[in-house]
Amino acid sequence: MGIEHSHHLDNPDATTPPPKVELVSSVPAPPVPDNAEAMTILVTVPPGSEGSPPHRHTGPAFGYVIRGEMIFELEGEPQRVVRAGETFWEPGGDVIHYQDGNNLPDAETVFVITMFGVAGQPMLIPVSAEELQERRERRAPRP
Structure with a gap:
């Protein structure tokens, strides 16, 4: 996030303070599939839930945790905890x-995610147990 972004325009006719806009995350533009469809999804994960089984997406996804803490792990990266107010992204x-x-274990976690996927394709594509076994060397060591 080394580039400074300007998100405020002076409004000489304003009678109230301007909005407060903060950049919370920035990544170089990832490849977006042809025929992409952008969708924004609100996800509520019950207390202690393991979440979705291993899967992939047809395109990149950008998320923000609104409340709680999510255990997040992508292939090749160690698992990490993403807390309320923090962001995550994946290339798809x-x-x-x-x-x-x-x-x-005792509270919901809520996050919003914007995904750029192939129109007409499922947003979550399950990964088989056989493929997980074949690619096991690509998974980072777990705690």
């Missing part, structure tokens, strides 16, 4: 998304 395509579970 061939990369396996291993975890998006709730890190809290």
